[in-house]
Amino acid sequence: MRSQICLVDTSKCTGCRACQSACKQWNQLPAESTTFTGAYENPPYFSCMTWTKVVFREHDDHGSTRWYMSKQGCMHCTDAACVLACPTGAIHHTNQGTVTIDEIKCIGCNYCAAACSFRVIGFDRSANFAKKCTFCYDRISNGLKPACSSACPTGALLFGDEREIIRQAQSRVGYLQANGRQDARIYGLDEVQGTAMLYVLEDFPDRYGLPSDPHVPIQTRIWNAIYGPLRIAVVLAVTFSIWANYNKNRELDEGKAANQDGGGAER
Amino acid sequence: MRISRRKFLKIGAATAAAASLSGLGWPHAADASQNRLRIRYTKEYHTICTFCGVGCGVICHVRNGVIVNIEGDPDHPINEGTLCSKGSSISNISYVFDEAGRPKPNPNRLTKVLYREPSSDRYQEVEWDWALDAIARRIKATRDATLEASVEVDGREVTVNRTQAIGWLGSAFCTGEENYLFHKMARAIGITRMDHCARL
Numbered sequence: 001m002r003s004q005i006c007l008v009d010t011s012k013c014t015g016c017r018a019c020q021s022a023c024k025q026w027n028q029l030p031a032e033s034t035t036f037t038g039a040y041e042n043p044p045y046f047s048c049m050t051w052t053k054v055v056f057r058e059h060d061d062h063g064s065t066r067w068y069m070s071k072q073g074c075m076h077c078t079d080a081a082c083v084l085a086c087p088t089g090a091i092h093h094t095n096q097g098t099v100t101i102d103e104i105k106c107i108g109c110n111y112c113a114a115a116c117s118f119r120v121i122g123f124d125r126s127a128n129f130a131k132k133c134t135f136c137y138d139r140i141s142n143g144l145k146p147a148c149s150s151a152c153p154t155g156a157l158l159f160g161d162e163r164e165i166i167r168q169a170q171s172r173v174g175y176l177q178a179n180g181r182q183d184a185r186i187y188g189l190d191e192v193q194g195t196a197m198l199y200v201l202e203d204f205p206d207r208y209g210l211p212s213d214p215h216v217p218i219q220t221r222i223w224n225a226i227y228g229p230l231r232i233a234v235v236l237a238v239t240f241s242i243w244a245n246y247n248k249n250r251e252l253d254e255g256k257a258a259n260q261d262g263g264g265a266e267r
Numbered sequence: 268m269r270i271s272r273r274k275f276l277k278i279g280a281a282t283a284a285a286a287s288l289s290g291l292g293w294p295h296a297a298d299a300s301q302n303r304l305r306i307r308y309t310k311e312y313h314t315i316c317t318f319c320g321v322g323c324g325v326i327c328h329v330r331n332g333v334i335v336n337i338e339g340d341p342d343h344p345i346n347e348g349t350l351c352s353k354g355s356s357i358s359n360i361s362y363v364f365d366e367a368g369r370p371k372p373n374p375n376r377l378t379k380v381l382y383r384e385p386s387s388d389r390y391q392e393v394e395w396d397w398a399l400d401a402i403a404r405r406i407k408a409t410r411d412a413t414l415e416a417s418v419e420v421d422g423r424e425v426t427v428n429r430t431q432a433i434g435w436l437g438s439a440f441c442t443g444e445e446n447y448l449f450h451k452m453a454r455a456i457g458i459t460r461m462d463h464c465a466r467l
Contacts, residue, residue: 022355026305026336030364126367142304150338153349239282247270 002078002097002196004140006149007165008071009200010208011176011184012156015040015054015069022151023052023073026136046073048122048131052148055209070208071148071157074099074120074133075188076196081216082112082121084224087231091130098135098196106130111223117192117214135196165198172200192216306336313340316354317440320463321345323354333370334361409433410456429457437463 024031032050034043040056052073059066076098082091083099090105091112101112106129113121113130121132136146140159144150149159158165169186176184187199191214199210206212270278309328316323324343328336337358341348350357362370380398381390413432417424435453437446446463453461 017352018350018355021352022338022350025355025358026338028305028364028370030367138302138304141302144304147338150341150348151350151355153346153351236279236282240278243278243282 002194003162004096004160005162005165005196005198006135006146007158007160007169007198007200009156009158009169009172010068010070011172011181011200011202012154013054013069013071014154014156015056016153017054018151018153019071019148019157020050020053022147023133024050026139026147027051027134046120046122046132048124050122051120051131051133057207057209059203059207066203066207068203068208070199070201070210072118072120072209073148073197074135075118075192075214076133076135077192077214078195079193079216081115081117081192081220084216085111085115085220087111087227089231094137096135096137096140098137098140099132100134100137101130101132103127103129115217115220117211117216169198169200176200176202309335315442316346316350316357317360317442318351318353318357319439322443323350325350325354325357327358334358406433406456410458414457429459431459433458434460434462437461439464 023029029049029051032043032047037044039058041053043050043053046053052071054069055072057068059068078097080091080093080099083093086092087109088105088107090102090107091099092102094100108123108128108130110123110130113119113123121130123129124131136144136148139146145159149157158168166186166189169189173184173186181202183201183203185201185205187201187205187210188195188197199205199208201208201210204212306328309330312327312329314325314327316325323346324340325337326340327334328338335358339346339348339350339354346354359373360376361373363373364370379392380395382393382398382401383390409432410430413430415427415429415431417426417428419425433456435449435458437449441449450461
């Protein structure tokens with residue numbers, strides 16, 4: 001299903017935020033007015049206007065401060081909690097293996113944002129639906145790279161064939177481990193059955209602000225198991241009631257017409 | 268309202284079919300609507316990013332005279348398709364997006380000449396012709412008043428034909444060719460104090 005994925009090589013990321021502004025530029029997202037939060041990270045949270053951003057994290061490593069930065073956003077998980085949580089099927093996997101929100105079907109219940117382990121789904125209060133990274137579905141299905149990946153000046157965001165990207169990630173991890181980064185690892189290969197955003201991390205995921213064990217919450221699984229079949233029943237019930245209501249109205253109209261024909265003044 | 272058993276079964280089957288069809292069909296229809304590129308039917312223009320002296324190549328996608336998208340030029344030898352955070356947002360020089368996501372011309376963009384008179388506290392809008400004439404007249408006056416034809420170096424006269432009373436600034440918001448012409452013009456006038464924000 002998924003043929004092309006994106007590699008985020010955090011050892012090459014300089015935190016220039018070109019991906020962040022390229023995302024806003026391509027998706028025509030407005031800027032947010034923020035206040036200083038004491039960190040380089042800006043805006044502080046993902047929202048309906050900020051689909052991707054560079055997350056800066058500081059870590060005190062035996063007296064010397066280490067600075068971790070990584071481009072984060074929707075991971076486009078294979079076992080996606082948001083897809084299971086969505087009651088209307090608005091969030092779905094596309095034929096490119098990415099996760100996209102269908103704005104026509106979205107009812108704005110925000111369950112997806114609550115279920116997501118990465119906290120990347122923003123909620124648009126004015127339009128009343130959830131918004132998140134689309135992996136630039138329009139671009140990748142037309143043979144272009146995603147906006148963030150095409151903008152990255154240091155080559156930290158690589159986009160390409162899945163096998164090739166995984167091979168590159170493995171060789172990069174091997175290089176980092178051989179050069180004094182014993183904790184270097186690939187993130188997103190086995191987590192949630194594979195993500196379309198693959199990370200090469202120099203250290204533990206939680207130091208980058210990524211969940212060390214992303215998973216679908218058990219409540220979401222239960223909800224999906226119960227609600228999935230119920231959904232069909234609801235659709236049937238709604239359709240039947242619309243039909244019944246239509247018939248009833250027609251009957252009333254016919255009755256009214258008959259009364260008028262008879263010259264009756266009663267209503 | 269009377270529903271016969273046959274009618275009920277018919278309706279039930281039709282509804283189930285419609286529901287299953289909609290479940291199958293809708294996601295694909297939605298994907299197809301997202302499939303269209305925002306930059307289709309646009310004309311591409313190549314230019315240079317104006318923010319710094321690196322000179323990254325960018326492609327402007329123009330539709331009906333409005334720049335709808337700007338991204339890095341993959342064929343350009345300097346940036347090979349990449350752009351920095353400033354360059355990625357360069358289309359906002361012409362158009363910005365409001366809170367509802369609608370494009371509007373950038374209100375902070377200068378489209379007229381602003382002039383502040385000596386010892387005035389506010390700017391006023393003036394015509395281009397007037398401004399260019401005024402600049403030319405003042406450059407000429409200053410240069411004629413301060414022109415040094417020759418200076419004495421190690422006991423002999425050396426022709427310099429220069430003025431040290433004018434400073435000349437180039438701009439990274441112009442292309443390299445334009446800055447080359449500015450430089451030539453400054454040299455022709457006799458200005459030796461030249462600089463540029465990108466130190467070209």
